[in-house]
Amino acid sequence: MPELPEVETTRRGIAPHLCGQTVAAVTIRAAKLRHPVQPELCSILPGRTIEGVERRGKYLLLACGGGTLLIHLGMTGHLRISPPGTPAGRHDHLEIRLENGCLLRLNDPRKFGAVIWLTSDPHSHPLLAGLGPEPLSEDFSPSYLEKITRRRTVAIKQLIMNSRLLVGVGNIYASEALFRAGINPWLVAGKLSAEQCLILCRGIKDVLGEAVARGEKTLHSFYGVSERPVYFDLEARVYVREGEPCLACGTEIRRELLGGRSTFWCPACQPLQE
Ligand SMILES: [Zn+2]
Numbered sequence: 001m002p003e004l005p006e007v008e009t010t011r012r013g014i015a016p017h018l019c020g021q022t023v024a025a026v027t028i029r030a031a032k033l034r035h036p037v038q039p040e041l042c043s044i045l046p047g048r049t050i051e052g053v054e055r056r057g058k059y060l061l062l063a064c065g066g067g068t069l070l071i072h073l074g075m076t077g078h079l080r081i082s083p084p085g086t087p088a089g090r091h092d093h094l095e096i097r098l099e100n101g102c103l104l105r106l107n108d109p110r111k112f113g114a115v116i117w118l119t120s121d122p123h124s125h126p127l128l129a130g131l132g133p134e135p136l137s138e139d140f141s142p143s144y145l146e147k148i149t150r151r152r153t154v155a156i157k158q159l160i161m162n163s164r165l166l167v168g169v170g171n172i173y174a175s176e177a178l179f180r181a182g183i184n185p186w187l188v189a190g191k192l193s194a195e196q197c198l199i200l201c202r203g204i205k206d207v208l209g210e211a212v213a214r215g216e217k218t219l220h221s222f223y224g225v226s227e228r229p230v231y232f233d234l235e236a237r238v239y240v241r242e243g244e245p246c247l248a249c250g251t252e253i254r255r256e257l258l259g260g261r262s263t264f265w266c267p268a269c270q271p272l273q274e
Helices: 004-018 142-149 156-160 171-181 194-222
Strands: 023-028 050-056 059-064 068-072 078-082 092-098 103-107 114-118 254-258 261-265
Touching: 004 050, 004 059, 004 078, 004 103, 004 194, 078 194, 142 156, 142 194, 156 171, 156 194, 171 194, 171 261
Parallel strands: none
Antiparallel strands: 023 092, 050 059, 059 068, 068 114, 078 103, 092 103, 254 261
16 A cells, blocks of 8 residues: 555656656546546546645645646555556546646556546645644654644554644554564553654654655656656565564564554563563
């Protein structure tokens, strides 16, 4: 599932090919995504120039002369730019042809993605209005983390994955950030000390920031004809390493469900404090 670093890498990969380009045509091959694709897009978008590609949480926002195309990649979606004349592949549900002939395509085998045209401020749309701060921005600070954890009885892993409190920390990066911070995923959020808030805030920024930085090396893969773009190699220290030795201490990494999600941790490096 694309998480924040994958979506940010996508943004960086496609933006240089889109910004300043005018839409020539839109083809919808499958409209039944999580939010049905509006057929009007075929008449709304042509003639509009793409002015910028932003990201908010896991949403991409294409500013197109007076409106915004909001795109979510769902569970399995990816975006890529193909050279003029490239035949459409299986699961290429939406295609935006630019006046230079290049094609922006949304490929989404499981169809959980969303493409929505907005004419009002996208940040006040219900999908975006309630989102918490961006983890890589200054709005996400140790004091903010301390503030949102006070008196909260939910497990810290579930709290940092709550997009109303903080966007973009999915299952993979939550496990990785907690490992780096030496914090047990089941720790009651309200019990985090100020120092733990500082370390965890840094851990979240580090795991996401490092993944985005690794994505710099694969941006070229967003333009081409092959099957799908490459984001980056995830350098996971605990995620899906169940039964393998902890890279820090050698203890076996464990996996258990927390809130229905697989959670990976080192019982020695991340003991559950009382
Ligand atoms: Zn360990």
